[in-house]
Amino acid sequence: MAGYSGFRILLEGLRGNSGWREAWRKPDPKPSYDVIIVGGGGHGLATAFYLAEVHGIRNVAVLERGLIGQGNTGRNTTIVRSNYLLPENNNFYEHSLKLWERLEQSLGYNVMMSQRGVLNLFHNDAQRNAAMRRGNSMRLNGIDAEILDREGVKAMCPLVDLDNGRYPVMGGLLQRRGGTARHDAVAWGFAHAADARGVDIIEHCEVTGMILEGGAIQGVRTTRGEIRAPKVGLAVAGHTSTLTAMAGFRVPIETHLLQAFVSEGLKPLIDCVVTFGAGHFYISQSDKGGLVFGGGLDGYPSYGQRGTLPEAEHVYAAGVSMIPALGRLRGLRSWAGVMDMTPDGSPYICRTPVRGLYMTAGWCYGGFKATPASGWCHAWTIAKDEPHSLNAAFTLDRFREGRMLDERGNGPHFWAQ
Amino acid sequence: MSAPEPTHPLAACATPGRHGAPGDAPLRVTLPRRDMVQVMARRGREDALAEAARAAFGLALPPAGQAAAAPDATAVWIQPGHWLFAAPRGMEGALAARAAAAFAGLAAVADQSHGRTTIAVSGPAARRVLARGCRLDLHPRAFGPGRAAATQIAHVGCLIHQTDEAPVFELTVFATLAEPFFHWLMEAGAQDGVLIE
Amino acid sequence: MSQPHRLPTGGHIDRATRLAFTFDGRRYEGHPGDTLASALLANGVRLVGRSFKYHRPRGIFSAGVEEPNALVELREGARREPNTRATVIELFDGLVAQSQNRRGSLAFDWMAAAGLLAPWLGAGFYYKTFMWPAAWWERVYEPMIRRAAGLGRASGLPDPDRYEAAHAHCDVLVVGAGAAGLAAARAAGAAGARVILAEQDALPGGDLLNEPALEGWRRAALAALDAMPEVTVMPRTTVFGFYDHGVLGAVERVSDHLPEPPPHLPRQRAWTIRAREVVLATGAHERLIAFPGNDRPGVMLAGAARGYARRHGVRAGEAAVLFATHDGAYEAAHAMAEAGARIVAIVDPRQDSAAMQRAREAGFDVRAGSEVCGTVGHAALRGVSVRRVGAAGRGDAFAADLLMVSGGWNPAVHLASMSGAPLVWDEALLAFIPGAPVQRERSAGACRGVHGIAAAAADGAAAGRAAAEAAGFAASPSFALPEAPAADCRPFALWEVKGRGKAFVDLQDDVTAADMRLAHREGFSHIEHAKRYTTHAMGTDQGKSGGIVGAAVLAEARGEPVARVGLPRFRPYTAPIAWGAMAGEGVGRHFQPTRRTALHAVHDALGAVWLDAGIWKRPAYYPRKEDADAWASVLREARAVRERVGICDVSTLGKILVEGPDAATFLDRIYANTFSTLPVGRARYGLMLREDGIVFDDGTTSRIGPESWFVTTTTAQAGPVMQHLEFHLASAWPELDVSLASVTDQWAAIAIAGPRAREVVAGFVQGIDLSNEAFPFMAVADCTAAGVPARLFRISFSGELAYEIAMPAGYATHVWQAAMAAGAAHGIEPYGMEALGLLRIEKGHVAGPELNGQTTAQDLGLGRMLKKKGDFIGRVLAQRPGLTDPSRPRLVGLRSVDPSRQIRAGSHLLLPDGKGRSEGWITSATRSVVEPGWIGLGLLREGEARMGSEVIAANPLMGEEVRMRVVSPHMHDPENIRVRA
Amino acid sequence: MLRIPCPHCGARDEAEFSYRGDATVTRPGADGDIAAFHDYLYTRTNPRGWQVEWWQHAAGCRAFLKVLRHTVTHEIRAVVTATGTLEVPPA
Numbered sequence A: 001m002a003g004y005s006g007f008r009i010l011l012e013g014l015r016g017n018s019g020w021r022e023a024w025r026k027p028d029p030k031p032s033y034d035v036i037i038v039g040g041g042g043h044g045l046a047t048a049f050y051l052a053e054v055h056g057i058r059n060v061a062v063l064e065r066g067l068i069g070q071g072n073t074g075r076n077t078t079i080v081r082s083n084y085l086l087p088e089n090n091n092f093y094e095h096s097l098k099l100w101e102r103l104e105q106s107l108g109y110n111v112m113m114s115q116r117g118v119l120n121l122f123h124n125d126a127q128r129n130a131a132m133r134r135g136n137s138m139r140l141n142g143i144d145a146e147i148l149d150r151e152g153v154k155a156m157c158p159l160v161d162l163d164n165g166r167y168p169v170m171g172g173l174l175q176r177r178g179g180t181a182r183h184d185a186v187a188w189g190f191a192h193a194a195d196a197r198g199v200d201i202i203e204h205c206e207v208t209g210m211i212l213e214g215g216a217i218q219g220v221r222t223t224r225g226e227i228r229a230p231k232v233g234l235a236v237a238g239h240t241s242t243l244t245a246m247a248g249f250r251v252p253i254e255t256h257l258l259q260a261f262v263s264e265g266l267k268p269l270i271d272c273v274v275t276f277g278a279g280h281f282y283i284s285q286s287d288k289g290g291l292v293f294g295g296g297l298d299g300y301p302s303y304g305q306r307g308t309l310p311e312a313e314h315v316y317a318a319g320v321s322m323i324p325a326l327g328r329l330r331g332l333r334s335w336a337g338v339m340d341m342t343p344d345g346s347p348y349i350c351r352t353p354v355r356g357l358y359m360t361a362g363w364c365y366g367g368f369k370a371t372p373a374s375g376w377c378h379a380w381t382i383a384k385d386e387p388h389s390l391n392a393a394f395t396l397d398r399f400r401e402g403r404m405l406d407e408r409g410n411g412p413h414f415w416a417q
Numbered sequence B: 001m002s003a004p005e006p007t008h009p010l011a012a013c014a015t016p017g018r019h020g021a022p023g024d025a026p027l028r029v030t031l032p033r034r035d036m037v038q039v040m041a042r043r044g045r046e047d048a049l050a051e052a053a054r055a056a057f058g059l060a061l062p063p064a065g066q067a068a069a070a071p072d073a074t075a076v077w078i079q080p081g082h083w084l085f086a087a088p089r090g091m092e093g094a095l096a097a098r099a100a101a102a103f104a105g106l107a108a109v110a111d112q113s114h115g116r117t118t119i120a121v122s123g124p125a126a127r128r129v130l131a132r133g134c135r136l137d138l139h140p141r142a143f144g145p146g147r148a149a150a151t152q153i154a155h156v157g158c159l160i161h162q163t164d165e166a167p168v169f170e171l172t173v174f175a176t177l178a179e180p181f182f183h184w185l186m187e188a189g190a191q192d193g194v195l196i197e
Numbered sequence C: 001m002s003q004p005h006r007l008p009t010g011g012h013i014d015r016a017t018r019l020a021f022t023f024d025g026r027r028y029e030g031h032p033g034d035t036l037a038s039a040l041l042a043n044g045v046r047l048v049g050r051s052f053k054y055h056r057p058r059g060i061f062s063a064g065v066e067e068p069n070a071l072v073e074l075r076e077g078a079r080r081e082p083n084t085r086a087t088v089i090e091l092f093d094g095l096v097a098q099s100q101n102r103r104g105s106l107a108f109d110w111m112a113a114a115g116l117l118a119p120w121l122g123a124g125f126y127y128k129t130f131m132w133p134a135a136w137w138e139r140v141y142e143p144m145i146r147r148a149a150g151l152g153r154a155s156g157l158p159d160p161d162r163y164e165a166a167h168a169h170c171d172v173l174v175v176g177a178g179a180a181g182l183a184a185a186r187a188a189g190a191a192g193a194r195v196i197l198a199e200q201d202a203l204p205g206g207d208l209l210n211e212p213a214l215e216g217w218r219r220a221a222l223a224a225l226d227a228m229p230e231v232t233v234m235p236r237t238t239v240f241g242f243y244d245h246g247v248l249g250a251v252e253r254v255s256d257h258l259p260e261p262p263p264h265l266p267r268q269r270a271w272t273i274r275a276r277e278v279v280l281a282t283g284a285h286e287r288l289i290a291f292p293g294n295d296r297p298g299v300m301l302a303g304a305a306r307g308y309a310r311r312h313g314v315r316a317g318e319a320a321v322l323f324a325t326h327d328g329a330y331e332a333a334h335a336m337a338e339a340g341a342r343i344v345a346i347v348d349p350r351q352d353s354a355a356m357q358r359a360r361e362a363g364f365d366v367r368a369g370s371e372v373c374g375t376v377g378h379a380a381l382r383g384v385s386v387r388r389v390g391a392a393g394r395g396d397a398f399a400a401d402l403l404m405v406s407g408g409w410n411p412a413v414h415l416a417s418m419s420g421a422p423l424v425w426d427e428a429l430l431a432f433i434p435g436a437p438v439q440r441e442r443s444a445g446a447c448r449g450v451h452g453i454a455a456a457a458a459d460g461a462a463a464g465r466a467a468a469e470a471a472g473f474a475a476s477p478s479f480a481l482p483e484a485p486a487a488d489c490r491p492f493a494l495w496e497v498k499g500r501g502k503a504f505v506d507l508q509d510d511v512t513a514a515d516m517r518l519a520h521r522e523g524f525s526h527i528e529h530a531k532r533y534t535t536h537a538m539g540t541d542q543g544k545s546g547g548i549v550g551a552a553v554l555a556e557a558r559g560e561p562v563a564r565v566g567l568p569r570f571r572p573y574t575a576p577i578a579w580g581a582m583a584g585e586g587v588g589r590h591f592q593p594t595r596r597t598a599l600h601a602v603h604d605a606l607g608a609v610w611l612d613a614g615i616w617k618r619p620a621y622y623p624r625k626e627d628a629d630a631w632a633s634v635l636r637e638a639r640a641v642r643e644r645v646g647i648c649d650v651s652t653l654g655k656i657l658v659e660g661p662d663a664a665t666f667l668d669r670i671y672a673n674t675f676s677t678l679p680v681g682r683a684r685y686g687l688m689l690r691e692d693g694i695v696f697d698d699g700t701t702s703r704i705g706p707e708s709w710f711v712t713t714t715t716a717q718a719g720p721v722m723q724h725l726e727f728h729l730a731s732a733w734p735e736l737d738v739s740l741a742s743v744t745d746q747w748a749a750i751a752i753a754g755p756r757a758r759e760v761v762a763g764f765v766q767g768i769d770l771s772n773e774a775f776p777f778m779a780v781a782d783c784t785a786a787g788v789p790a791r792l793f794r795i796s797f798s799g800e801l802a803y804e805i806a807m808p809a810g811y812a813t814h815v816w817q818a819a820m821a822a823g824a825a826h827g828i829e830p831y832g833m834e835a836l837g838l839l840r841i842e843k844g845h846v847a848g849p850e851l852n853g854q855t856t857a858q859d860l861g862l863g864r865m866l867k868k869k870g871d872f873i874g875r876v877l878a879q880r881p882g883l884t885d886p887s888r889p890r891l892v893g894l895r896s897v898d899p900s901r902q903i904r905a906g907s908h909l910l911l912p913d914g915k916g917r918s919e920g921w922i923t924s925a926t927r928s929v930v931e932p933g934w935i936g937l938g939l940l941r942e943g944e945a946r947m948g949s950e951v952i953a954a955n956p957l958m959g960e961e962v963r964m965r966v967v968s969p970h971m972h973d974p975e976n977i978r979v980r981a
Numbered sequence D: 001m002l003r004i005p006c007p008h009c010g011a012r013d014e015a016e017f018s019y020r021g022d023a024t025v026t027r028p029g030a031d032g033d034i035a036a037f038h039d040y041l042y043t044r045t046n047p048r049g050w051q052v053e054w055w056q057h058a059a060g061c062r063a064f065l066k067v068l069r070h071t072v073t074h075e076i077r078a079v080v081t082a083t084g085t086l087e088v089p090p091a
């Protein structure tokens, strides 16, 4: 199947766009595969892509209970960055950012990765010092970071109210290489590219059970029958506990609710991604013109994908407090996703107590940016049955060991991450 | 040196007079001076405590959501086993001493006379104004004289006690947060007009 | 000249009053009762906007919230509000509006050239291109796309208006005040229920406003509601979302119909409504039909044309064609004829119907079995092409300037769907209606497919009565319902007329039927994928009139019924809502409350520079004229403490009274060190861990009675510590008899520190022998201070001889002044947070930057405090290997080798030969007064072993590298001689 | 928005409460080892369905409550005080 290009667009335009074909096939499941990936979000699809691309494992199925990209991948606020504090995290996310930087070309699909800059505001000495520690950690690890003073913030995002809010702005930590990508296109692009490499992407196929023999995985039961494979990778975000329960073990994950919002379409207004340091709020503008924004967790476990009014009010209030010009604009739509929260805010890409069963999970509300590296490391771990050094710390038993990766020192509370 | 009159937490911002819109039924606001103590029952001594309260204060300890009044004191249920006793401002520490003596062995007593402050609001606009921040249903069918409830208004914890049909609501808030609370009240009341007495 | 299309009589218009307004700089007039849209139509303005992608000319399409085209920038300056639907803007005198999304003028929009590229700009084209060269995406392609996309322009200026929140509770909430809603509210109200009737329009009535014959009933209903004290009618109030547990959100537009909000009134109010029962009577949105050129200005929904004629007294066109698939739309033709328009033709794919016959009797040219297959004109409709259904070719041309379209009605099921109700397909109505409710909710009238005013009213009355009964009220008396003949609204299934030219299913986002088919061809066949691929139903109207049409086109492509395809998920908001309204009043300076200590005014009078510590305001330092800069003030204050005596407000520390027979046991389990052994009248420094073994908080806790303890916490953790205590008492040790009371607000506290502290304290404190023997370090006693009862603690954060005195907050000013008076002779100086920070760093006391939620007691050099015996929170998990790992960074002191070189917290510590690998970081930094120069605290790997050696404080962000010497964190008086003096 | 029926205060808005985790785990006693505390603090059933969880009526009576709530529908079926017990219904 021919790839996408400007030339093809031109040609198809002349032919009434009749020659386009499915972006990925819609195969029926085969009885068995070398590897089954459960979950057709960005992470699952990326895992399949890298299994095929890097490890030459192409007899792979991605099983998705609904539509691909309709989980958190399709409902997140699309921020991509690698401005982490702990070396385990910043190395991993930097690897991810590097993959993002050439993702279009790797996939042959425009995921609209846009390095518009991610700016985290700070409002007091303590926050500034923490930003310094983080920014310096990034720089020492070869990652770009800049500290902005108030003038720098003003220049980067002129609409921010520096002075009149409850907590005047002191400055910001900027990662220019951070930015946004088009969420749906990430799922579709990985699907398109994985499919082109032979991966079967099977939608409307829910995994309902695990086939285990002697402590090892042999395949899965699904709404479309049994499918066998010696290796199974889970990439089901907030549903991880449900799947591990099928395999007979529990994990340190609690599934929480996070809302996001979009405004009406507007002419370019906010050029970068800005996060408020004085309350839970962050914002960017999509290429379509909508302001995409969000805040903190709603505060309780939920698989319900619907948010609550008081938390929305808090997000809006923080928004106008940061940028008073937002007051006269309008919210168009709100929605929510179900987050796989971990007790330290860091993820798992690892083997599990069941032989042949692997997982990438625990992405909290920050896993979109991880999509390529999560897939890359998950694929590595599956292919080699051992972690790559980039994900060696992202284990399930780090809490037994007391080796938490707690970026913000929030402690062992899932809902506080 | 003798003890001076304590500074009122709202001394800097509650200026008597008319504020906001010139309506004919403004929200009436007064700042009654109260002593308050938090009384916390010992495990299993609630009955004895109730008895002691009756003897010493002449009131029946109210159940959840209620307040009880005697001529010189009120008691408001605030949390399981905890009541807030209030009396008109007297000698420093007198109410706490009286409660400590009456409830010795039955309850812990924490003086909160300086830690809380009460703002009484009344008039036909009272319910309407409170609804601009208060999440509780204060409609006569749902609330009423003798009812009390702890809640949060404009991010500030607030104990609401309706003392009167009129209605009169007494709002008891943390002293260090009284100013922002009062600011909210003034803003919320501005469209109806506020009369600070 | 003005208002050539205004009818002389009729409608809810006050013709006696004239309102002036401008659109794109031209002046027009209208009347109270007009919307901006009706006034523009009255003035003959047809072209009002440009579409999103192709910048096609667009006119007014609807008469309500579903408007996709007529979006304008309303008002000017800081009040400019983009994307405002002209169809819901109530006209006011002096209104200013501008068209948007154009380059050049509305009539000559340069961007319209995009239309020529349309074959290449189909759905999702951008995913397939702009990839090479890679760098061009961000530099060339994307900026181009961003500029072209988007609709209106934000002002970019702070919104000058105020908003507020409001809360409501009711037995029955009725949403929508059409015939169904009015009847529902009346029935529920008559039963005695507390009712709220919310209506987004300024005038309650819904479709009744288009029915002069039923005006009497509408008024009677409103009068009846007005007479019921427990019924509240809320006009201009849009219910935007249905949330869990019977909670709905609504926005009331208090002042939007006025030039600006009157003094003291907010612009809008955001209501949170808790309803026992909900009646949804939200009516229906009329459905467009996809045919080539269906977006030409002059193409309008039939019901809208009828409404403009009947409600607003405006003739939306002179020569009108009706294209309808059901009888319900025919009233539009009659209304237009009454309004004096010529009905050129009625085009209907059906062969015959009651309405068609009546139309023929009225003398209209009814084209049965026909369809509109094209439109003529550019910025205004000039003609319509009509052909037999399914025939090929261009058909017959009719000259017309108004094409009224109705493909049926889409019940407004948004709220029902948000409440969790499934949507079920009604084959007769060709529409989705709400299925069995999940919450305590029911729909009535057009929003569940009950059409016709009489039927809707009866349905509403029944729903209102049932709702009141479900809320516990007895059945209500009945009342008169309107009688009106009902037209049949069951449409013929004609979704799309295929032909040359663009047939839009989403007018705003320029999504065509062809785009939907392309999406299917590329595998985006599910409605949710198709939506995202094409942006169908993602505009500000969220597909209210065309959403289902797109679904039907997709269904045809898939070869499946529409019912199988379904609609994209409904989400808040039913209509876009102002950001400011959702935010409410707690914004800007009031985003969080400002917490002040009892000494706030004192600090203000001393000229304090303020600092935010959480929500508290605390003095940072007290500048004096002679101080060259802030550091001069800070050093002066700190020096006063080291050399003489200083006074500081420490009221913000959390204070908790812990009392009861089991209080000592409780504290032993809460703290990592032992408290039960502490005698009455003594304080002890305590360390709390989290259950995961990380340090949670520290503070000094005193035993003030055998069973009574005064716990202090850090300012930041006061709330979390209280919750931590309450949680463990409730969950882990419910058997312990302990009472907890927060007394943070009751007690203000002042620290008096410095070598002369004792003399100063002696000057105003009575009732205590202050000698070192009688009142040693860590002693606590009640006393009298300046005549008021107080409590004296001999504790020190600064490292000097120091006291803290706590007094009932109302006396704080009095005591402070007494202390200042007593200290005057000793050179007492107030010191703020900056000096306090300096002093504690010199002393090596940890604070927030070290207790950052990532450090263990060992990390901080406090490991020996952990008791060896007995359970306490964090004990077990603190023993995990990762937390006892000797290679973890340890607390050290740091001193610049070159004293003049500044160091900063957040710098990392590198070994001189360490190849840039971070070995730790600086947690706190300050200038020092003991030994001038810069010092800091840091966490450094193998910290103890590196004492005396040099490290480099690297701060690449600031481009700095400073040589530091590793020293003991206890840089000042490590033997604690001064505090014990 | 949840409306949580506090046994002391009646139905109140979710905004007055704070969630405090799964209430089916209990803190191991003094003899608990790392494994026991690990399970108590970190390992979660995280059911897609009924869950008994801790909520504090923080802005009201400050009581810690056990709430039986469904994590998909958000329905609250029962609330008891801290020492009460709640049975988790079968999925």
Ligand SMILES: Cc1cc2nc3c(=O)[nH]c(=O)nc-3n(C[C@H](O)[C@H](O)[C@H](O)COP(=O)(O)OP(=O)(O)OC[C@H]3O[C@@H](n4cnc5c(N)ncnc54)[C@H](O)[C@@H]3O)c2cc1C
Pocket: A038, A039, A040, A041, A042, A043, A044, A063, A064, A065, A066, A067, A068, A069, A070, A071, A072, A073, A074, A075, A076, A077, A078, A079, A080, A205, A206, A207, A208, A235, A236, A237, A238, A239, A243, A258, A259, A260, A294, A336, A337, A338, A339, A363, A364, A365, A366, A367, A368, A369, A370
């Ligand atoms: C509102 C919101 C904002 C966010 N913002 C950001 C952000 O700005 N930046 C950022 O980096 N991250 C962000 N995130 C987080 C990010 O979206 C996620 O971490 C990431 O997308 C997770 O991708 P995934 O592929 O793991 O999960 P998903 O995309 O959720 O994919 C999991 C898939 O598994 C499927 N599945 C589940 N159970 C089964 C089963 N039994 N059988 C088969 N399939 C199953 C699901 O249907 C789903 O499609 C945000 C998340 C949300 C909700």
Ligand SMILES: NC(=O)c1ccc[n+]([C@@H]2O[C@H](COP(=O)([O-])OP(=O)(O)OC[C@H]3O[C@@H](n4cnc5c(N)ncnc54)[C@H](O)[C@@H]3O)[C@@H](O)[C@H]2O)c1
Pocket: C175, C176, C177, C178, C179, C180, C181, C198, C199, C200, C201, C204, C205, C206, C207, C208, C237, C238, C239, C240, C281, C282, C283, C284, C285, C303, C304, C307, C328, C412, C444, C445, C446, C447, C450, C451, C452, C453, C454, C456, C457, C489, C574
């Ligand atoms: N314009 C029309 O021609 C039209 C539209 C719909 C229904 N109908 C007819 O109306 C009659 C049915 O009466 P009905 O009462 O069911 O519908 P209705 O359209 O008369 O009334 C619905 C009312 O609900 C209001 N509303 C909708 N959503 C709202 C929200 N989220 N918040 C606040 N208000 C909201 C609308 O503004 C409207 O006033 C029938 O005759 C039906 O055929 C006509």
Ligand SMILES: Cc1cc2nc3c(=O)[nH]c(=O)nc-3n(C[C@H](O)[C@H](O)[C@H](O)COP(=O)(O)O)c2cc1C
Pocket: A074, A075, A076, A077, A078, A183, A262, A286, A288, A290, A292, A305, A332, A333, A334, A335, A336, C528, C537, C538, C539, C542, C569, C571
């Ligand atoms: C980055 C981003 C931008 C979005 N922009 C829009 C938009 O412009 N219009 C719109 O209707 N929805 C927009 N959405 C929301 C989606 O319509 C949808 O609500 C979301 O993907 C969740 O799916 P669901 O509502 O079907 O559960 C956007 C979502 C995301 C993640």
Ligand SMILES: [Zn+2]
Pocket: D006, D007, D008, D009, D010, D057, D060, D061, D062, D063
């Ligand atoms: Zn309660």
